[in-house]
Amino acid sequence: MNNQDILSRCDHTLLKPEATWAQIKEICDDGKKYRCASVCIPAAYVRQAADYVGNELKICTVIGFPNGYSTTETKVFETEDAVRNGADEIDMVVNIGWVKDGRWDDILAELKAVKMACQGRILKVIIETCLLTEAEKIKLCELVSLSGADFIKTSTGFSTGGATREDVALLRKHVAPTVKVKAAGGIATLQDGSDFIALGADRLGTSRIVKLVKGQQGEGY
Numbered sequence: 001m002n003n004q005d006i007l008s009r010c011d012h013t014l015l016k017p018e019a020t021w022a023q024i025k026e027i028c029d030d031g032k033k034y035r036c037a038s039v040c041i042p043a044a045y046v047r048q049a050a051d052y053v054g055n056e057l058k059i060c061t062v063i064g065f066p067n068g069y070s071t072t073e074t075k076v077f078e079t080e081d082a083v084r085n086g087a088d089e090i091d092m093v094v095n096i097g098w099v100k101d102g103r104w105d106d107i108l109a110e111l112k113a114v115k116m117a118c119q120g121r122i123l124k125v126i127i128e129t130c131l132l133t134e135a136e137k138i139k140l141c142e143l144v145s146l147s148g149a150d151f152i153k154t155s156t157g158f159s160t161g162g163a164t165r166e167d168v169a170l171l172r173k174h175v176a177p178t179v180k181v182k183a184a185g186g187i188a189t190l191q192d193g194s195d196f197i198a199l200g201a202d203r204l205g206t207s208r209i210v211k212l213v214k215g216q217q218g219e220g221y
Helices: 003-007 021-033 043-053 072-084 096-101 104-117 134-147 165-174 190-198 209-216
Strands: 010-013 038-041 059-063 089-093 122-126 151-153 180-184 201-206
Touching: 003 190, 003 209, 010 021, 010 180, 010 209, 021 038, 021 043, 021 209, 038 043, 038 089, 043 059, 043 072, 059 072, 059 122, 072 089, 072 104, 089 104, 096 104, 096 134, 104 122, 104 134, 122 134, 134 151, 134 165, 151 201, 165 180, 165 190, 190 201, 190 209
Parallel strands: 010 038, 010 201, 038 059, 059 089, 089 122, 122 151, 151 180, 180 201
Antiparallel strands: none
């Protein structure tokens, strides 16, 4: 697998709270140059970034991030606002407390409500695998499959762990064929990216892959 195969599956990500427009603009430039799948950025920058890139790059943002415990109504509003501002893709954090309480009907209803608010845009559901049991991960695969969401995503990158090879393989095994898998959090090398794709990940959420490729080309970062 060559570097461009990996880059084309990357959601080039900058979600740190101190991110500035100059930094967002830089990752947009890199996302276009390296033909990434999207840039994943804070909601406050979506309109500015969408205006900046035009039709040259997909804009992704995060909802209920990073803890997932906003109300469903809040997540729906955030999603509608992001769509109005030009977001092409939505990455939403599931309510982990509801998972622990077994509130499966509430989780499914929330996923469906947010998917409707996406108005046809791609929805990725972040389940924060590092906080879950295997049984909980499998149950969420079922719910994400039923909800109409487009992806199940391993991690926010802001909790106790990120994507693992075992989790990517598990999610790919248990979600419906119509649902794709996004690995995110801790993807540090091109080999990591290649391995996750080989295990069934269609997308990679990473801030490092483009930096690594730029470094290989002697451009620095």
